[in-house]
Amino acid sequence: MPDALLSLQALNAHYGDFQALYGVNLKVEPGEVVAVIGANGAGKTTMLRSIAGLLRNAPEAIRWKGQAIGALRADQVAALGIALVPEGRLLFPSLSVEENLIIGGQLGRKGPWSLPRVYELFPILKERRHQQSTSLSGGQQQMVAIGRALMANPELVLMDEISLGLAPVIIRQIYEALPGIVGEGLTAMIVEQDIAKALSVSQRVYCLQEGRVSLEGQSQSVPREEITRAYFGV
Amino acid sequence: MDWLNAILQGTLLGGLYALFAAGLSLIFGVMRLVNIAHGDLIVLSAYVALSFGVSLGLNPLVALLLVVPSMALIGYALQRLILNRTMGEDLLPPLLVTFGLSVILQNVLLMGYSADPQNLQAGTIETASVNLGPVAVGVMPVLVFITAVVVIAALQWMFYRTALGRAFRATSDRQDVAQLMGLNRAHVFGLAMALSLAVTALAGVFLGIRTAFDPAAGGARLIFGFEAVIIGGLGNLWGTLAGGVILGVAQTLGAKIDPGYQILAGHIVFLIILALRPRGLFPRIDG
Amino acid sequence: MTLIVTRRTRLSTAWLILLVPIVLLLIAAPWWAGRADLRLMGEIALYMSLAVLWNLLAGYAGLVSVGQQAYVGFGGYLFFALTMLAGLHPYAALPLVVLAGFVISAPVAVLIFRLRGAYFAIGTWVVAEVFRLSFAQVSALGGGSGTSLSPNIVRSLADGRDAREAVAWWLALGAVSLVIGAVVWLLRSRQGVALTAIRDNELAARSLGIDIWRTKFTVYVLVSGLTALIGALIFLQKLRISPDAAFSANDWTAFVIFIVVIGGIGTLEGPILGTLVFFALRETLADLGTVYLIALGIVAIVIMLFAPRGLWGFLRDRWGVELFPLSRRVSGLAKKEA
Numbered sequence: 001m002p003d004a005l006l007s008l009q010a011l012n013a014h015y016g017d018f019q020a021l022y023g024v025n026l027k028v029e030p031g032e033v034v035a036v037i038g039a040n041g042a043g044k045t046t047m048l049r050s051i052a053g054l055l056r057n058a059p060e061a062i063r064w065k066g067q068a069i070g071a072l073r074a075d076q077v078a079a080l081g082i083a084l085v086p087e088g089r090l091l092f093p094s095l096s097v098e099e100n101l102i103i104g105g106q107l108g109r110k111g112p113w114s115l116p117r118v119y120e121l122f123p124i125l126k127e128r129r130h131q132q133s134t135s136l137s138g139g140q141q142q143m144v145a146i147g148r149a150l151m152a153n154p155e156l157v158l159m160d161e162i163s164l165g166l167a168p169v170i171i172r173q174i175y176e177a178l179p180g181i182v183g184e185g186l187t188a189m190i191v192e193q194d195i196a197k198a199l200s201v202s203q204r205v206y207c208l209q210e211g212r213v214s215l216e217g218q219s220q221s222v223p224r225e226e227i228t229r230a231y232f233g234v
Numbered sequence: 235m236d237w238l239n240a241i242l243q244g245t246l247l248g249g250l251y252a253l254f255a256a257g258l259s260l261i262f263g264v265m266r267l268v269n270i271a272h273g274d275l276i277v278l279s280a281y282v283a284l285s286f287g288v289s290l291g292l293n294p295l296v297a298l299l300l301v302v303p304s305m306a307l308i309g310y311a312l313q314r315l316i317l318n319r320t321m322g323e324d325l326l327p328p329l330l331v332t333f334g335l336s337v338i339l340q341n342v343l344l345m346g347y348s349a350d351p352q353n354l355q356a357g358t359i360e361t362a363s364v365n366l367g368p369v370a371v372g373v374m375p376v377l378v379f380i381t382a383v384v385v386i387a388a389l390q391w392m393f394y395r396t397a398l399g400r401a402f403r404a405t406s407d408r409q410d411v412a413q414l415m416g417l418n419r420a421h422v423f424g425l426a427m428a429l430s431l432a433v434t435a436l437a438g439v440f441l442g443i444r445t446a447f448d449p450a451a452g453g454a455r456l457i458f459g460f461e462a463v464i465i466g467g468l469g470n471l472w473g474t475l476a477g478g479v480i481l482g483v484a485q486t487l488g489a490k491i492d493p494g495y496q497i498l499a500g501h502i503v504f505l506i507i508l509a510l511r512p513r514g515l516f517p518r519i520d521g
Numbered sequence: 522m523t524l525i526v527t528r529r530t531r532l533s534t535a536w537l538i539l540l541v542p543i544v545l546l547l548i549a550a551p552w553w554a555g556r557a558d559l560r561l562m563g564e565i566a567l568y569m570s571l572a573v574l575w576n577l578l579a580g581y582a583g584l585v586s587v588g589q590q591a592y593v594g595f596g597g598y599l600f601f602a603l604t605m606l607a608g609l610h611p612y613a614a615l616p617l618v619v620l621a622g623f624v625i626s627a628p629v630a631v632l633i634f635r636l637r638g639a640y641f642a643i644g645t646w647v648v649a650e651v652f653r654l655s656f657a658q659v660s661a662l663g664g665g666s667g668t669s670l671s672p673n674i675v676r677s678l679a680d681g682r683d684a685r686e687a688v689a690w691w692l693a694l695g696a697v698s699l700v701i702g703a704v705v706w707l708l709r710s711r712q713g714v715a716l717t718a719i720r721d722n723e724l725a726a727r728s729l730g731i732d733i734w735r736t737k738f739t740v741y742v743l744v745s746g747l748t749a750l751i752g753a754l755i756f757l758q759k760l761r762i763s764p765d766a767a768f769s770a771n772d773w774t775a776f777v778i779f780i781v782v783i784g785g786i787g788t789l790e791g792p793i794l795g796t797l798v799f800f801a802l803r804e805t806l807a808d809l810g811t812v813y814l815i816a817l818g819i820v821a822i823v824i825m826l827f828a829p830r831g832l833w834g835f836l837r838d839r840w841g842v843e844l845f846p847l848s849r850r851v852s853g854l855a856k857k858e859a
Contacts, residue, residue: 268639
């Protein structure tokens with residue numbers, strides 16, 4: 001059996017004395033969209049930070065195409081083709097919109113995404129390209145954050161709570177753009193609290209509860225009540 | 235006419251102080267590091283130029299072609315090998331480590347070159363002067379001032395128009411997110427320190443041509459650079475030039491009143507500005 | 522179940538009991554130590570005071586000053602001025618020096634507290650330079666070349682050279698006791714709780730409603746006044762003062778910082794241990810001159826990088842020892858399990 005694109009094998013993670021993840025097992029195959037759902041504090045963001053190399057305490061547990069990458073720095077992980085859209089967007093305030101996008105692509109990986117393609121996907125960003133990134137609305141900032149990750153031409157994009165704090169109409173806009181993004185053979189892992197949105201765009205779903213995987217299944221066929229149980233732990 | 239002359243000399247001296255300050259300002263902007271050894275590195279540059287002059291018979295201005303890359307290399311190595319280990323939330327480690335470095339540098343120079351004052355001989359250009367209307371000014375101070383303007387313009391351009399500057403600003407904004415973009419923070423910091431010490435090399439050689447220097451001369455240079463940064467406003471490169479000029483003019487005017495007041499006058503102007511405008515005269519708007 | 526909160530441990534109680542004979546022995550030093558030893562011990566006591574004070578400033582209040590030589594020199598010069606120009610008896614001059622240290626450091630604090638973090642450090646240096654350049658302008662005190670303490674003032678301390686050496690030693694011993702006592706008292710007071718909170722987490726301390734500015738201000742003024750006293754005693758021992766010696770950044774700041782870093786910053790025992798280590802090294806290696814300073818700098822950097830809590834921190838992590846009863850310990854919790 002060929003190696004998965006990304007696999008987590010009994011991933012533990014902790015901040016000092018506080019353990020946030022307990023033996024998480026997870027697989028992402030090339031070309032699929034995997035949703036990870038879970039309540040606040042379930043460990044979703046910790047998992048993404050571990051994969052991206054921002055939190056390094058499990059050298060062997062994270063594998064990329066079969067190779068252990070848990071000991072790599074975040075910039076080395078990025079060079080492998082893994083991009084993170086961080087929770088809260090975290091744009092660079094001293095950089096203009098366009099500079100935020102350009103710096104996303106500064107590793108120079110080849111692929112379909114370029115400045116014109118991102119502007120095609122989110123035309124409003126082209127109008128605002130010379131503005132400071134912090135002067136944009138929340139939804140527009142989220143577009144910049146997604147565009148910044150795409151500019152890296154990653155093989156895998158990790159999206160952390162991209163609907164958080166946004167108006168429903170904006171969330172709909174962003175989720176409508178997602179099929180166009182993942183249609184290019186890009187693999188995605190989408191972390192969400194909005195279960196319906198997450199299920200609608202993904203093929204498979206994992207649910208985290210208090211640092212452990214409480215459910216794994218096909219997004220379209222998992223019964224609702226099982227999700228509820230796995231999500232809330234009732 | 236004497237007073238006009240003093241102001242003019244002070245303005246030109248301000249160019250040298252701006253060069254002291256630019257390197258300090260650069261690394262503070264990129265990585266919030268205040269390098270207590272900055273002044274000693276300025277003096278080290280002068281000694282490096284001195285050694286090139288003695289061993290290769292180079293005019294110090296020509297030796298700059300070697301001193302600048304040497305200091306940049308030292309800066310990169312210093313940052314990667316030592317200073318990067320101290321970078322974090324806590325201010326104490328970088329402060330105390332650069333302080334230790336300052337003491338080490340002073341004593342290494344003392345061992346290598348003795349405490350005797352040295353001078354860099356740049357030849358006839360040192361005494362050449364031009365007439366600017368009613369007053370005569372030295373060619374060297376004018377050259378230093380022009381260099382300071384060019385260096386600051388170049389740094390400004392680098393910061394806002396180049397990929398390196400983008401990396402500097404991004405790292406300064408959010409270090410961890412910059413890592414996600416594939417920027418290796420350790421390398422970016424190394425480049426910032428290399429650039430800082432490249433500017434320092436210019437400052438050191440010009441200092442050595444202007445006045446005699448000894449291994450203990452660094453402390454005062456750090457203070458002058460620091461005062462120029464604070465007077466001008468943190469994070470504002472052109473403000474740093476203005477700060478240098480204000481400090482230089484204050485010193486030459488002080489010396490005009492009484493030679494013993496030269497340095498004191500500069501410090502007092504600095505303290506007055508700190509009291510009245512704690513964020514400096516030209517603070518960066520996005521602070 | 523009863524919970525008992527105490528700061529005392531068996532070791533700290535034993536230490537406090539042991540302290541009594543040690544202090545008695547030190548008081549009796551003029552009868553058992555030679556003149557040179559007595560001078561060295563006086564110097565150790567004064568350096569220990571400077572180290573304990575700087576540690577309170579930097580290690581607890583987060584005020585990393587590289588300009589405490591301002592107050593050493595100020596104290597020294599003021600002592601010379603009060604005795605020689607104003608004709609005061611040395612014993613009358615000493616408390617006035619402390620008072621003047623408080624008075625002068627308050628406006629300085631207001632000014633330089635505007636500088637954050639590392640820039641604060643350089644700001645303190647500027648202040649020290651202003652002090653140095655100002656005192657160099659005072660011609661009554663010898664201007665740039667300095668002056669000597671007049672013999673009749675030295676004689677007014679005690680009759681005979683041995684008696685004067687003894688008095689100088691007792692003054693130094695009294696000063697270090699006063700300084701350590703004041704720091705222990707401060708750390709055990711309400712201000713001390715605030716200080717420890719600030720040391721551990723400034724943001725959290727702020728959110729608990731601790732007035733950080735006022736706490737730091739109090740510490741800065743207290744430390745500066747006592748540093749001025751130490752300065753007065755240093756130059757009483759040296760009998761000669763000049764701007765460069767009085768405001769020497771190397772002697773009164775660099776050495777002191779190295780002592781604290783090596784001993785362990787942010788602990789009371791650290792600077793005391795550091796002073797003893799520093800003098801042990803100096804007495805064996807001082808002939809090496811500049812090499813000694815280079816080695817000190819390297820040791821300080823290595824400690825900062827690899828063992829930032831210094832020698833005492835290392836010992837404490839190993840065995841949990843604490844000589845001065847400062848941290849509160851809860852006992853009785855184990856009974857709950859039983």
